[in-house]
Amino acid sequence: MSSSCIEETGIQKNEWYRIANEMLSRAGITINGPSPFDIRVTNPHFFKRVLQEGSLGLGESYMDGWWECDRLDIFFSKVLRAGLENQLPHHLKDTLRIATARLMNLQSRKRAWIVGKEHYDLGNDLFSRMLDPYMQYSCGYWKDAENLEDAQQAKLKMICEKLQLKPGMTLLDIGCGWGGLAEFAARNYGVYVFGVTISAEQQKMAQARCEGLDVTILLQDYRDLNEQFDRIVSVGMFEHVGPKNYDDYFTVVDRNLKPSGLFLLHTIGSNRTDHNVDPWINKYIFPNGCLPSVQHIAQASEGRLVMEDWHNFGADYDKTLMAWHARFLKAWPEIEDNYSPRFKRMFSYYLNACAGAFRARDIQLWQVVFTRGIEDGLRVPR
16 A cells, blocks of 8 residues: 555645634634634644544643643633533543443542542642642632632631631541641641541641641541541542542541531532543543532432532632642742653643633532531531
């Protein structure tokens, strides 16, 4: 067979370009256009790759330098608002991944540690520079804040106030991260905090941060918890639990919460009830993760707890992610020897894509407060 039959013809290349150009135009995006949200294509195979591989092809081709965009956040916001992600073909690997997630428990006790090793253990040099002083790797509360540090402190204060923490209480922090909330609650509200994480790097920093405070931080799977606490909180961890474990998760909360206790769940949420995970995010950022829906949370908590309050401030995650990205770029010269240029493109892509998704209101951020049913009701502060 001649090489001319094997290689893609110019007509085929033009057709891939035409389809991509037509799709992007629906979102107001021009190929090689002048606007900061337009894309500049540097490899002509880009169009075929994206149209055949969808989200994974789009992200990997950016990591490979096949296209550029000055404002990825605006690009993704426009793409998602136009619903272009629903018009891309489902790659066979994506179909198999979703089928596997429905059949298998991707967040089993053994597999639950994967995300800790592959993402949260990337390096404290990165996260300590990108995040605020409390090392909050979750959405800040920007209602009255003008900067990242104020937004994260406002979030921490709001969580503690919603939980109605008082001196002498015990607080279980499921997925305690680098210990910022544990330190804040112990120092400012006089509570004893018991935190668990699946990241060794997080545990080290959390223990150092909370030294001298009434705080215990363990490297432990949440399913092994079996004590009684006045209050339970979980911030940015439920996204790693997975639909097959939602029932077990709320069983653990139910088992560990005192009869008069309060539980606050802080999680990213999806508008759709499905195995909600982007294939690129799943491969490169948060392996085996899944965004819960309202239905997921309602069904898992039903019969166990009373939902007292549901607070959505997902639009604030846009500001949080953009602040992280600015700090990441500023810190890059200090840490670039520890990472590759491809990692920089990957991490920038991740932060901007997520910011665009929250801006488009394609995904949400919820704080849900549960009790066992308080007689006079619960007055939840904002």
